[in-house]
Amino acid sequence: METMKLALIILILFIFICPVSAAESYPKMLENPWDHSPITVFIDDENVPEHYSPTYYDQIEKAMGYWEQGGNGQLSFDPEFKLVDSMDKADINVKWVENLEKVEDAPDGVAGYCRPYVVDGKYVRADIVLEVGNYQGFSWQQYGDTNMREIAKHEFGHALGLGHSDDRNDIMYPEYEMKDNINPLLVEQSHTYLIVISGVVFAVLMFLGISWRYNKKKRESIENEIFDGWDDND
Numbered sequence: 001m002e003t004m005k006l007a008l009i010i011l012i013l014f015i016f017i018c019p020v021s022a023a024e025s026y027p028k029m030l031e032n033p034w035d036h037s038p039i040t041v042f043i044d045d046e047n048v049p050e051h052y053s054p055t056y057y058d059q060i061e062k063a064m065g066y067w068e069q070g071g072n073g074q075l076s077f078d079p080e081f082k083l084v085d086s087m088d089k090a091d092i093n094v095k096w097v098e099n100l101e102k103v104e105d106a107p108d109g110v111a112g113y114c115r116p117y118v119v120d121g122k123y124v125r126a127d128i129v130l131e132v133g134n135y136q137g138f139s140w141q142q143y144g145d146t147n148m149r150e151i152a153k154h155e156f157g158h159a160l161g162l163g164h165s166d167d168r169n170d171i172m173y174p175e176y177e178m179k180d181n182i183n184p185l186l187v188e189q190s191h192t193y194l195i196v197i198s199g200v201v202f203a204v205l206m207f208l209g210i211s212w213r214y215n216k217k218k219r220e221s222i223e224n225e226i227f228d229g230w231d232d233n234d
């Protein structure tokens, strides 16, 4: 009876707690971080690292467009961006570096980061730094456009006050900025390796098969000669 009561209490608690945690507000750094609109953005495509691709610029614009059109639906305001031609006029500064591991104060293991400067509960500026690639094993791999766009969307989400989501399908899930999970180039390369390896394995098997058959034939003909010889003697 006591066990039944306990089970019932647990069940009731579970029913009550679940909707509460599901309805828990989206993690935000600030609800509405900018005290003005449009939010000005400067994209530094002049001081770029060696492996910068000019197509990255478009990915930043697409990432901005994503949030202007509602993004992941978690903003309580409608952001509007305006590109400006200098860093001094910009609320958000976007720049690229070759590899974030070489940037001293960058967080570990990320492909990009957003650093907002908060004064009296509002952002006065936010710096977005994106790397153009990273080391995968021994070789350095450049990020493709899709990667760059997803990383940029994520960092702009931070620049609009959002924190990290636990939902894997949400753009604010930290996966989008973690290096380990965002390299289609590596996947493509592993794929190539696999094709080459299966090719080699196939060639070796073919060779073994052919030489086995060849040797079998040779054995057969030797045997035939010997047995034929014996037959003759009989």
Ligand SMILES: [Zn+2]
Pocket (backbone or CB within 6 Å): 154, 158, 164, 174, 177
């Ligand atoms: Zn993040």
